[in-house]
Amino acid sequence: MASPIKTRLRAARNPSRRSTEESPVVKWLLISIALAFCLVFLLLPLLNVFAQAFAKGWRYYLESLYTPDAWAAIRLTLLVAAISVPVNVVFGVAASWAIAKFNFRGKSLLITLIDLPFSVSPVVAGLMFVVLFGLQGFFGKWLDEHNLKIIFAVPGIVLATVFITFPFVARELIPVMQATGAEQEQAALTLGANGWQTFWHVTLPSVKWGLLYGVILCTARAMGEFGAVSVVSGHITGQTDTMPLHVEKLYNEFNGPAAFAVASLLALLALLTLILKSLLEWKEARDLARAQQPAPPDSKAKPQMPARETTR
Amino acid sequence: MSIELKNVTKAFGPVPAVNQVTFSVKEGELMALLGPSGGGKTTVLRMIAGLEMPTAGDIFIRGRRVNELPVQERNIGFVFQSYALFKNMTVAKNIAFGLKIKKWKRPDILSRVEELLKLFGLEGLEKRYPHQLSGGQRQRVAIARALAPKPSVLLLDEPFGAVDAKIRQELREWLVTLHHDLNVTTIFVTHDQEEAMEVSNRIVIFSRGNLEQIGTPREVYEQPANEFVARFIGVMNVLDTVVSGGVARIGEMQFPAHDQPEGCLLRIGFRPYAVQISTDLALFPYRAILRHTFFLGIMLRLELELPSGLILRSRMTKEDYAQLGLEDGRAISFQIRNYRVLARESAGLPTEKELSYQLPPTIGEHI
Amino acid sequence: MKKPANLKGKSNPLPGFGLTLGVTLFFLSVIVLIPFAGLALRTSQLSWADFWRLATTERALAAYRLTFLASFSAAVANAIFGTLLAWVLARYEFPGRRLLDAMVDFPFALPTAVAGLTLANLFAANGWLGRFLVPLGIKGAYTPLGVVIALTFVGMPFVVRTLQPVLENLEREVEEAAATLGASRLRTFAQVILPSLLPAITTGFALAFARAIGEYGSIVFISGNLPFKTEIAPYLIVMRLEEYDYTGAIALAVVLLVFSFILLGIINLLEQWTSRFQH
Numbered sequence: 001m002a003s004p005i006k007t008r009l010r011a012a013r014n015p016s017r018r019s020t021e022e023s024p025v026v027k028w029l030l031i032s033i034a035l036a037f038c039l040v041f042l043l044l045p046l047l048n049v050f051a052q053a054f055a056k057g058w059r060y061y062l063e064s065l066y067t068p069d070a071w072a073a074i075r076l077t078l079l080v081a082a083i084s085v086p087v088n089v090v091f092g093v094a095a096s097w098a099i100a101k102f103n104f105r106g107k108s109l110l111i112t113l114i115d116l117p118f119s120v121s122p123v124v125a126g127l128m129f130v131v132l133f134g135l136q137g138f139f140g141k142w143l144d145e146h147n148l149k150i151i152f153a154v155p156g157i158v159l160a161t162v163f164i165t166f167p168f169v170a171r172e173l174i175p176v177m178q179a180t181g182a183e184q185e186q187a188a189l190t191l192g193a194n195g196w197q198t199f200w201h202v203t204l205p206s207v208k209w210g211l212l213y214g215v216i217l218c219t220a221r222a223m224g225e226f227g228a229v230s231v232v233s234g235h236i237t238g239q240t241d242t243m244p245l246h247v248e249k250l251y252n253e254f255n256g257p258a259a260f261a262v263a264s265l266l267a268l269l270a271l272l273t274l275i276l277k278s279l280l281e282w283k284e285a286r287d288l289a290r291a292q293q294p295a296p297p298d299s300k301a302k303p304q305m306p307a308r309e310t311t312r
Numbered sequence: 313m314s315i316e317l318k319n320v321t322k323a324f325g326p327v328p329a330v331n332q333v334t335f336s337v338k339e340g341e342l343m344a345l346l347g348p349s350g351g352g353k354t355t356v357l358r359m360i361a362g363l364e365m366p367t368a369g370d371i372f373i374r375g376r377r378v379n380e381l382p383v384q385e386r387n388i389g390f391v392f393q394s395y396a397l398f399k400n401m402t403v404a405k406n407i408a409f410g411l412k413i414k415k416w417k418r419p420d421i422l423s424r425v426e427e428l429l430k431l432f433g434l435e436g437l438e439k440r441y442p443h444q445l446s447g448g449q450r451q452r453v454a455i456a457r458a459l460a461p462k463p464s465v466l467l468l469d470e471p472f473g474a475v476d477a478k479i480r481q482e483l484r485e486w487l488v489t490l491h492h493d494l495n496v497t498t499i500f501v502t503h504d505q506e507e508a509m510e511v512s513n514r515i516v517i518f519s520r521g522n523l524e525q526i527g528t529p530r531e532v533y534e535q536p537a538n539e540f541v542a543r544f545i546g547v548m549n550v551l552d553t554v555v556s557g558g559v560a561r562i563g564e565m566q567f568p569a570h571d572q573p574e575g576c577l578l579r580i581g582f583r584p585y586a587v588q589i590s591t592d593l594a595l596f597p598y599r600a601i602l603r604h605t606f607f608l609g610i611m612l613r614l615e616l617e618l619p620s621g622l623i624l625r626s627r628m629t630k631e632d633y634a635q636l637g638l639e640d641g642r643a644i645s646f647q648i649r650n651y652r653v654l655a656r657e658s659a660g661l662p663t664e665k666e667l668s669y670q671l672p673p674t675i676g677e678h679i
Numbered sequence: 680m681k682k683p684a685n686l687k688g689k690s691n692p693l694p695g696f697g698l699t700l701g702v703t704l705f706f707l708s709v710i711v712l713i714p715f716a717g718l719a720l721r722t723s724q725l726s727w728a729d730f731w732r733l734a735t736t737e738r739a740l741a742a743y744r745l746t747f748l749a750s751f752s753a754a755v756a757n758a759i760f761g762t763l764l765a766w767v768l769a770r771y772e773f774p775g776r777r778l779l780d781a782m783v784d785f786p787f788a789l790p791t792a793v794a795g796l797t798l799a800n801l802f803a804a805n806g807w808l809g810r811f812l813v814p815l816g817i818k819g820a821y822t823p824l825g826v827v828i829a830l831t832f833v834g835m836p837f838v839v840r841t842l843q844p845v846l847e848n849l850e851r852e853v854e855e856a857a858a859t860l861g862a863s864r865l866r867t868f869a870q871v872i873l874p875s876l877l878p879a880i881t882t883g884f885a886l887a888f889a890r891a892i893g894e895y896g897s898i899v900f901i902s903g904n905l906p907f908k909t910e911i912a913p914y915l916i917v918m919r920l921e922e923y924d925y926t927g928a929i930a931l932a933v934v935l936l937v938f939s940f941i942l943l944g945i946i947n948l949l950e951q952w953t954s955r956f957q958h
Contacts, residue, residue, distance in 0.1 A: 022864055027771060034767040035779070037760050040808070041832055042782050045797040046789075048807060052800055087706070094702035102696045110703070116711055119943045121893025123913040124932045127920065128714035131721050136925050138717055163710050183396035185693050186363055189383045190390035191410030191461065195694035201409070205400035217787075224790025226896030231917060244792035244896065251796060251900065260800075263793040270788035277788075278781040290443050363692045383692050 049267045052260035064250075064258035065265070072238045073246035073262065076154070080229075080242060081222040084161040088218050089211070092169025096207075097199070099170075100177035101185070111174070117166045125163050126231025129156055152234030157242065160228040165218045172214035176207045209287070213280050220273040224266055314339040314465060314497040315360060320369035322355050329355045331521040332369070337465075337499060342491045344508035345501045347518035348544070353501045356518070357467050360499065361390045374464060389458030389496075393470040395450045397442040403453050404429070404438035410461040428456040431490075447475045448483060459496070468500035472507060484511050505545050509533070517541055539579065539654040548581045549624050550654065563620030564598060567651065582651035584613065587626035589646045591636050596645035600624070605633070605640055614638075616646065722933050725926060733930035738906050739915060743934070746912040749823060750891035753830030757887045758880055760831075761838025768839070769846035783839050786832050791896025798829055799901040821903030826911060829897040834887030841883035845876060845953070878953040885949055889942040893935065 021027070054061050064070065095114060099107060117125065131137050133150040143150060150156045184206065188198040204211075226244040233240040241249060243262055250259035315337040322330040330352040337343050345353035358364040360371060362383030371378050378386055398406050404425050411421045429435050432452045442450055451471065458466060471487070472480045488511055491498050502508050508515045509529040517524040517532060517540075524544075525537040536542035543550065553560035553567060555576045560569040567580055590596055600616040603623070612633050614626040626646070628636075638644070722730070733739075768780050786794065802809045802819025809819060819825050849872070857867040895913040902909040910918075912935055919928035 026864075030763060031767050031771055031773050034760075034764050035775075037764070038779055038782060041835065042785050044801060044807060045794065045832070046785065048797045048801050049793060051807075052797070091703065091706040091710075094699040094706075097695060098699040098703055101693050102691055102700075104696075104700070110707075113707055113711060116715075119889060119893075119939045121895065121913050121932075121935050121939065123895045123916050124718075124893070124935055125714075127916060127928055127932050128718045130920065131925070131929065132714055132717040134925070136923075138720075159710070163714065166706075166710055182691060182693065183392050183394055184398055186383075187390065187392055187396040187398070187457075188409070188413075189692060190361055190363070190388060191457070192384045192413040193409075194384060197413060198693070199695070202398055202400075205398075220788050224792070226790060226792040227894075227913065230895070231920060244790050247792050247796060248899070256800070259796060263796050266790045266793045270785065270790065270793070273788040274781055274784060277784065278777075 046267060046271075049260055049264050052256060053264040055260070056257045060257055061261050061264075064255075064261040067258075069238050069241070070246060070258075070262055073241045073243045074265070076157070076239075076241065077223050077243040079154070080157055080161050081219055083158050084165060084222045085215060085219050087162050088165055088169045089215060091166070092171075092173050092214060093211070095170040096173035096177045097203075100174050101182060114170050115167050117163050122164060122225065122227025123231055126160050126228040129159050129163070129232050151232050152236065152240060154240065156232035157229050157240065160232045161222050161225055164225050164228050165221045168218040168221065169211065169214035172210045172217070173207055176210035177203070180206045209280055209284050213277065213284075216273055216276050216280070220269060223269060314341070314374060315499070316370075316372040316375075317356070317360075318370045318372070320356070320359060320366045320371060322352075322359060322364060323367045327521075328367070329521050330359070330366075333518075333521075333523045334369075335516055335523060335526050337497060340495045340497055342488070342511065342513045343497075343499045344512035344515045345499060345518060346505055346508040346515050346544075347503065347524075349503055350520070351503075351518040352521040353516075353518045354469055357469055357499060357501050360465070361388050361467050362386045363390070387461075387464050389455075389461070389463035389466045391451075391454045391458050391466070391468040391471055393473055395442075395454040397450060397453060397457070399442055402439050402441055403434060403445070406442070406453055407457045407460050409457065414461050424460060428460055431493075432456045448479050451475060451483065455490075459494070463496070465497040465499065468498070470502060471500050472502070472504070480507075487511060509545070517544065519544070536652075539581070542581055542652065542654055547584055547625060549584065549587070551580045551622070553578045553580055563618055563622045565618070565622065565648075567648075572656070576656065578653055579655040580651050581654045582648050584625045584627040586649045586651065587616070587624060587646055588649055589614070589616075589626055589628070589636070589638075589644050591638065591642065591644055593643060593645045596647040598646050600644055600646060602638055602640055602642045602644055605638070616644070718929065718932065718936075721925075721929055725930065729926070730930050730933075733927045734934050738910070739912070739931060739934075741907045742910050742912040742915045742931075745823060745826065745910065746892060749826040749830055749911070750888050750894075752827045753834055753891050754884050754888040756827070756831045757834045757838050758884045761835065761883055761887075762842060762876070762880055765839045765842035765846055769843055783836050786835050791833060791894065792900070794832055795829055795897035795900030798832060798897065799825070802828065802901070820901055821905075821909060823902075823909055825901040825903075826898055826909060829901045830891040830894055833894055833897050834890050837887040837890065838880060838883030841886065841953070842876060842879045845879040849875065878949060878955075882946060882949040882953050885942060885946045889939060889946065892938060892942070 022030070095110075098104075099111065130151055132139060133143060133156060134140050135144065135151075137151070140151075150159070180203070184202050185198050188202045193201065223242075224244060225242075226248075229242055230245060230248070233242065233245055235241060235245060235249065237246075237249065243266055247259050247262050247266070250256075250262065317336070318334050320330060320333045321328050333352075333356060345356060347353045355364060359366050360373075362378065362381060366379065373386060373388075398409065401409065407425050407428055408421050411424060416424070425438070429438055432455070434449065434452060434456065437445065437449060437453075442453070445453065455466075455468070455471075472483055475483060484507060487500075500511070512529065514526060514528055515532055516526050519540050525532055525541045527535070527537075532541055532545050536545060542548055551562050551565060553562040553565070553569075555561075555569045555572040555578060556574060558568070558570045558572070560567040560572065560578045560580065567578070569576075569578060572578065588596065593599060598618065600618045602614055603617045604615045606613040606615070610630060611627055612630060614628065616624045616626060618624070624646075725733075764779075764783065768776065768783070799820050800806050802812065802825060804810065804813045804820075806820075812819060817824070819828055853871060853875075854867055857871045858864075862870070893913060895911075895917075898911055899914060902911065902914075904910050904914050912931060916928045916931045916935075919925075919931065
């Protein structure tokens with residue numbers, strides 16, 4: 001226990017400090033530890049990616065990216081994202097409309113099932129598709145007879161990616177759709193709008209940021225997924241290697257700088273994701289603040305003059 | 313008939329929210345659906361709009377049965393309590409929405425929007441978004457949006473609920489003027505009896521899903537159909553009396569009851585204006601002390617305490633009060649000019665608690 | 680197709696229920712339910728004895744042990760540093776705070792393969808960190824410690840993001856009350872603040888733990904994948920598949936799945952607990 005005099009002295013030295021604040025020493029110590037931790041665990045790994053990618057210079061960096069195999073991996077990654085993200089959007093919009101706007105039995109079960117892929121190891125996710133479509137799988141024989149390939153081919157990679165990213169869009173949309181309530185939609189109905197018109201003109205604009213947010217997260221994950229894709233891809237260079245798989249292959253071939261060169265593209269994607277995400281969060285916070293700010297006071301029941309802002 | 317409801321029932325689960333309701337609204341009428349919250353009035357409005365489907369019964373709009381008609385095709389204008397303005401659209405786009413949906417031509421839309429902006433005093437605000445408007449402005453945009461496609465009927469759910477008291481009065485007067493100018497059949501829901509009395513041509517009173525009375529403001533005030541209406545509309549003194557020897561008594565108050573059986577309980581009600589006061593203690597049969605005077609603008613409310621402890625409410629104008637030279641604590645005499653028997657029970661009257669409504673706090677004092 | 684039931688009073692005149700629920704159930708079946716059913720069916724074809732034998736080989740037990748212990752250690756590290764980070768982000772204003780706040784999500788955004796690659800390189804003997812740490816005897820690459828490091832990286836945002844909103848909504852008055860009652864700042868933190876943060880910290884811990892159990896991408900680069908030493912359970916599943924030992928892979932996968940579902944149940948309970956603490 002500090003003596004009363006000491007306490008008073010301390011208070012005198014620090015007159016502006018609130019009773020619920022730590023002393024500046026403690027505060028800055030905590031901030032320093034946090035910053036140091038983030039430096040080692042966030043910033044260094046990121047910088048290291050680029051440092052290693054350029055370890056042998058610009059030329060080598062560009063050359064490692066211009067190989068046909070790297071190009072094939074980039075193209076495949078983009079293709080997989082271009083299929084799985086729209087699938088996720090269609091599913092996410094449909095699921096959030098049904099869940100947020102209607103009451104029905106089994107709704108909470110449905111939400112749990114949608115979230116399920118989050119709690120499954122990516123490797124196990126890939127395995128499930130192998131069990132279904134692999135040579136020894138349930139449909140393996142039938143697929144083989146009809147000369148169709150899912151496992152060790154692009155369809156398997158797409159399926160695994162859609163599984164892994166399944167909850168992203170729905171999860172972001174359900175809360176925002178619930179928050180907007182049903183009254184704006186009902187108002188559109190009373191004005192004669194049908195379901196599509198209502199969705200297009202009223203619902204979509206009010207959830208667009210949430211949707212975009214979900215799409216960004218979904219895209220990042222779809223392009224970066226490793227475990228599930230690794231299990232179903234078969235690692236055929238130039239055919240079923242996505243960018244993350246190509247990184248692994250180069251690394252295992254002891255071609256570090258080339259592995260880091262491809263990895264640097266994925267790191268850039270991650271940075272872009274973070275920037276877009278922060279912009280959206282910032283925009284959402286601003287919209288929220290704007291929606292919550294009190295209405296300007298009623299001057300009169302019938303305002304006669306156009307206000308200044310609108311005439312400008 | 314513009315709108316007709318025949319034995320309309322709506323049940324959410326086992327208890328009907330609206331029970332066997334029948335009434336009709338004439339073309340061009342301004343009708344209030346009045347009742348305490350939970351009375352079923354909003355559900356009735358939503359059923360007319362097509363936002364709810366009746367469990368039983370029929371709804372007609374201009375003679376056409378609309379039970380199965382989806383909300384989009386009923387040609388109604390609906391104003392939500394929260395206004396439900398489209399947040400992502402400007403004032404002009406909000407108003408134009410219904411016209412675009414109905415595929416009006418662009419110049420027609422523009423001129424209609426302009427016309428409405430002018431009519432509703434919203435000029436200069438057309439490029440604003442809902443969050444940049446005041447409560448009263450939002451309400452007018454909501455009504456303008458509902459009226460834009462020229463609906464056959466305008467439905468308003470608690471239209472004055474969300475604006476503050478000061479401008480509510482102006483909005484009421486404005487709604488009456490608007491209705492007078494446009495002459496569109498209008499139905500609005502309110503829990504404020506003063507609002508219903510002041511604005512509407514006729515009032516439909518609901519309680520617990522049942523229609524209690526339909527009538528003009530004057531009819532429901534002067535000839536309430538039952539105790540609920542009597543107590544819901546305006547202020548009423550209510551006394552539970554016991555009949556003995558052909559007279560209903562409580563404390564020193566007596567009411568003739570020749571034809572009532574001995575021991576029967578009578579609930580008697582009378583309006584404050586029926587309590588006539590004099591400072592001449594010999595003039596009227598009952599004595600009381602003026603306990604407290606409440607100033608309510610031009611009218612005063614007086615609280616009288618009888619020697620037995622009964623409290624009655626009376627009212628008079630400022631002029632009469634001054635003329636009589638009344639002040640708090642003054643002894644007075646009074647009489648009851650007219651009263652109504654609200655309920656009769658030989659076994660015992662229903663207690664206040666058992667009655668199917670709560671009374672609003674003292675409202676409508678100057679009616 | 681189910682009809683929109685009037686369970687909660689107001690029915691909804693909005694159209695599209697049948698269509699959207701139909702689309703939802705279709706995708707859910709194709710993407711999630713049928714694969715799960717396939718795995719369940721294949722598992723049910725195994726006899727219990729076979730399953731037990733395949734799921735509890737020496738190598739598998741060693742892999743479970745590493746997976747479990749490394750995940751637990753990483754989750755503990757995340758709980759400690761995550762709480763610190765959340766506190767600093769929620770309570771203090773300092774230059775670079777918003778940048779730091781955005782950076783916390785970096786492990787979520789970075790593909791796990793890249794994370795594993797760069798961490799393995801950082802902690803290798805000639806890496807930026809390894810050249811200082813390895814002489815001190817701290818070997819990050821190709822050791823169980825490496826697994827912990829990778830899992831700590833991957834799970835870092837969980838505790839921060841669960842705790843941050845709770846901290847921001849915490850009523851300052853409670854702390855002020857403790858101060859007026861004479862409690863020191865440390866005591867206030869230990870006895871007033873920390874108890875109300877505990878549900879959120881535990882939830883974040885469980886989320887990080889669950890994620891770590893299934894993690895694969897970041898670890899394969901840093902751990903070296905030596906059987907009995909640095910081999911994690913998901914890696915062993917991949918090994919079995921590469922040997923075309925489907926049943927062996929399935930047995931291991933079922934063990935992991937069961938464990939994930941138990942954790943999921945616990946997390947759901949924890950989340951209810953957390954939301955009870957927030958008003």
